[in-house]
Amino acid sequence: MIMDALSQAGFPLDGPAFWLALFLFIAAVFFIIQSRRAAKRSARLREELHETQIALASAKEQTIHYDALRDELAHEKRLREQLQSDVAASKATIAERERALSELKTRMETEFKATTAQLLEGANEAFLKRAQETFQRYRESAQSDNEKRQKALDDLLKPVSETLVRYQKGLDELKKEQTESRGALASQIGELAKQTHDVRAEASKLATALRAGPKTRGRWGEEQLRNVVEIAGMSAYVDFVEQASHDDAEQRRKQPDMVVSLPGGRKVAVDSKVSLGAYLDAIEADTEEARAGHLARHADDLWKHVQSLAKKEYAASLRDSLDYVVMFVPGENYFSAALEARPQLYQDAFDRKILIASPTILIAMLKSAALNWRQEKMTEHAQAVAAMAKDLYDSLQVMSKNLGGLGKALSGALNKYNATVGGFESRVLSRARKFADYEIPGVETDIELLAPVEERPRQLRDEAEDCEDDVGEDKGEDGREDAA
Structure with a gap:
């Protein structure tokens, strides 16, 4: 390619001018290549210098940051020492205050016991009398409610009881039939042996x-x-x-x-x-x-x-x-x-x-x-027993829903009763008592207080074991009430 270019330029290919031109051309190419390499190396060195300057600036910033952290750490150390001394002083103050509070508490308990004994001594008899009357009324009301609830439970449990009877009857018949079939099979095998022998004899x-x-x-x-x-x-x-x-x-x-x-x-x-x-x-x-x-x-x-x-x-x-x-x-x-x-x-x-x-x-x-x-x-x-069991389970589901509804109704009635009693005492009774201050004939007697009912319907439990525990607790409570 070089030879063709020189030939086209008019240089003779066998003279000294040709070799001189060839040398100059090669030198120019070599110079261009070295210049490009030097430019690349210079650019790379400038880039490395720039990165070094950036790293140096970052190192300076970190040094400044570390100096600030060292100063802050020294400040925190001084604060901690001061806080420790403050905590020690506070502990001493708290201990002194606790001792004073304990003495004050002991003195107030003594005074409260004495005051309470004096107040209870006069009000105990009236309180007991009123409590007995309230308890008697509540017991009579609870007995009536228990009778109603017992009747409702009997009505709900009647279909369940009938289903259980049918279920037990089916199981008894099934066991009886199995026993009879085993006995009949044994007797028939013996009869078979005897009759087979008779058949052979008569053949x-x-x-x-x-x-x-x-x-x-x-x-x-x-x-x-x-x-x-x-x-x-x-x-x-x-x-x-x-x-x-x-x-x-x-x-x-x-x-x-x-x-x-x-x-x-x-x-x-x-x-x-x-x-x-x-x-x-x-x-x-x-x-x-x-x-x-x-x-x-x-x-x-x-x-x-x-x-x-x-x-x-x-x-x-x-x-x-x-x-x-x-x-x-x-x-x-x-x-x-x-x-x-x-x-x-x-x-x-x-x-x-x-x-x-x-x-x-x-x-x-x-x-x-x-x-x-x-x-x-x-x-x-x-399958019939399974159907009866399903019928029993469905009846239990219905009864559970009915009992849940009954419990919600009882809770709602109790809540309404307690709300009415509270409204009666706060809005009506407080005003009615003011009539006694005017000495109006016929209002000398105090209006009887109504006690709220704190009992709640018992919730049904999911586990059979919990139900058995409830039955045992109910029996124990009934025994204690009978003893009372």
């Missing part, structure tokens, strides 16, 4: 009759189902309908042997299936192989009943039904024999939403349903 006797035909077996199965329901005590807690029938969506007639109603509005269909021909043949078999064959046929018969019952779809067609149907086998030995020949029979039936139930299993299921019904009734009773 062999029924073998001949059950061979007669399917109708006989069907009636016998329904009778066994009815006995199981009665043993379980479902008649007292569950509504059940034998031979109930209903139509499905395709208008096909479907008729389970029983529909059991459960708590919560749910239902379950129960159908009795009796297939005992193969089982009876197995009992009468002479060899083990023949017995095993008959038991396998007995298990197949039960499986066919399961398949037939699954096709009827009672659970789908019955409104609010559970997802499964109970197939009742009226004998423990019939069911156990089928499981012996076909162990997976129960699980295969359950997969098709068929629950095979022997008398023991069905009784346990119905017992659970009966227990659920009892629990639901107990829940209803508890």
Whole structure:
């Protein structure tokens, strides 16, 4: 760039003039740079000098301020010493005055006691007489007010008392029912064991009759189902309908042997299936192989009943039904024999939403349903008790508000009475007493003074413990009044 500038200025690029011009140009540039650096350094030094001058002025001001503070501190020290001496003198003066005041107080107390004794000696009898008369009038008035308040409280507490009686009656009935249900359950379990044993004993006797035909077996199965329901005590807690029938969506007639109603509005269909021909043949078999064959046929018969019952779809067609149907086998030995020949029979039936139930299993299921019904009734009773408790609480709230209003009314009446008595004494009685100074006939007797009533209605407390303390205090006060 420098070479181009010199060339344009007309300097030859290879002569001594060129090198001289180049040297002068470089010297000029160097001089300009050094001048700028010197100017910056001079400005910075001037700025530092200015800051130093400011700091020096501030230091001088602080020195002057510190001198003033030192003088003020010395002055404060002299004042404190003077105040200490003044305080010592004041303490001595106060002690002297306290001693004189104590002597004056002792002398005045002695004189006051003597004066009071003289005044009380003459006025004591009249004061006691008037106080007794006033107290008697107040006591009669208070007794009348207490009777009125007691009557008002009785009227207010009557609904509360009735609610408490209903509440206690509900609790007693609930406890009684729980005790009876426990006793009934224990007795029913014992009866169940006995009747189960009787059923097993009579099973062999029924073998001949059950061979007669399917109708006989069907009636016998329904009778066994009815006995199981009665043993379980479902008649007292569950509504059940034998031979109930209903139509499905395709208008096909479907008729389970029983529909059991459960708590919560749910239902379950129960159908009795009796297939005992193969089982009876197995009992009468002479060899083990023949017995095993008959038991396998007995298990197949039960499986066919399961398949037939699954096709009827009672659970789908019955409104609010559970997802499964109970197939009742009226004998423990019939069911156990089928499981012996076909162990997976129960699980295969359950997969098709068929629950095979022997008398023991069905009784346990119905017992659970009966227990659920009892629990639901107990829940209803508890809800009734809760409603009674809410009714009681609402009555207590109403009574509390009424008592608060009654207390405010009594306080207002007492305040008005005391205000009237005060106005009577200050405005009327003071003027009426001046008639006695004029010796007017008929006004020689002094007008009776009216005493203000200082009692106030007792406030209701929030805590039950405070209420108990109030009851104890009231009893103690009543005892002291009776003793008086």
